[in-house]
Amino acid sequence: MSKTFHLHLVSDATGETVHGLARACVSQFEDVDPVEHTWSMVRTRTQVERVIAGIEANPGVVLFTLVDETLRGLLQGACRRLQVPTIPILDPIIGAFASYLGRRSRGQPGRQHALDAEYFHRIDAMTYALVHDDGQGLWNLDAADVVLTGVSRTSKTPTAMYLANRGIKAANVPIVPGVPPPDELFTTTHPLVVGLTKDPESLVQIRRQRLRMIQDHEGGDYVDLEAVRQEIAFVRRMCAEHRWPVIDVTRRSIEETAATIMQLLARRQGMASAAGPQ
CATH class of the missing domain: 3.40.50 (Rossmann fold)
Structure with missing residues (x-):
């Protein structure tokens, strides 16, 4: 009790x-x-x-x-x-x-809420995340600090918004079955690209809940376990091919996922600083 x-x-x-x-x-x-x-x-x-x-x-x-x-x-x-x-x-x-x-x-x-440069930097990052949510604004994807990619319902949007609240410009690009990923995802050079995945069984449950919320009783491949496994495998292969880090968010909170991304970003920036000007 x-x-x-x-x-x-x-x-x-x-x-x-x-x-x-x-x-x-x-x-x-x-x-x-x-x-x-x-x-x-x-x-x-x-x-x-x-x-x-x-x-x-x-x-x-x-x-x-x-x-x-x-x-x-x-x-x-x-x-x-x-x-x-x-x-x-x-x-x-x-x-x-x-x-x-x-x-x-x-x-x-x-x-801590004074209207200083850091405050306006966070607002700028929030605006960027909103404009570049769900694959929008690909024309200036290179302005991002982080690009999140992955299949539907892997918490890309809330993670991007959390990062934005920490002053990190984050875009998210969904991977949709049957639709080739946008070229901009592969040609961007500035941002850290991170793949988000989830356990297939857990992902199917979340998607079914989503369909119930919008009163969609069909679903098809969107909630078919084998099709979902193939979606996740595709994302993992794509990330491995481009040497992008992958985070399994199955048992992670948004805060934990964001913290891992910030660590990856800090490590990448540290390596760039150590390398010095080319």
């Missing part, structure tokens, strides 16, 4: 940091079901008081990233009164940086 508990995620910015860390921690426990209460953009006393009222109504663990000392003190004092645990998740990291660098932190909310 799973244990249900209230989990309050309090942030003075968008809440992405505290939400991601909370998910990572909760995933380490079996049979727990957190009821998440997300409180984002908390930057005034009135907003903190609303958070406290919410915690009082549903007591539970409180994770927060507030950097303003007055607001932190208000929240922590109330939580002590309510006898609920509060965890300032950034404190150990900021403290370690401050000690190592010999400097105080700014204590300014939302600095």
Whole structure:
């Protein structure tokens, strides 16, 4: 029987940091079901008081990233009164940086979301991924950092979008049975081309779910196990012929697949730097 508990995620910015860390921690426990209460953009006393009222109504663990000392003190004092645990998740990291660098932190909310050059670089990468999704925009495929290729339902689009959110320009080119892959996939020279594959049985199940969602009761070769095996074998042969790395995404999350691609990209860029100008 799973244990249900209230989990309050309090942030003075968008809440992405505290939400991601909370998910990572909760995933380490079996049979727990957190009821998440997300409180984002908390930057005034009135907003903190609303958070406290919410915690009082549903007591539970409180994770927060507030950097303003007055607001932190208000929240922590109330939580002590309510006898609920509060965890300032950034404190150990900021403290370690401050000690190592010999400097105080700014204590300014939302600095990671400042409109700097890195922010606009990510937006540019997101735009590129959208324009070059599902084989579109082949005319400037060479502008990509990474090109993902593979058969249908191997998570090419979400992986490309995740990479784009990290500032990496990613295009994806699907391999469709009976349709020759586009020439641009083979003539591009700048991007790292990565093939994505999946276990045939798992892929068939996912495709059948997809067909049910769109109320398509036919399917044909799209969900025929032998035909799917041939699709995957074709992609593997193609990647081997062009010496493109292949990632089996069967038991990988989008984040894990993206992390492997980023490692491959870093290794490739490192080798290019070591080689120097030609």
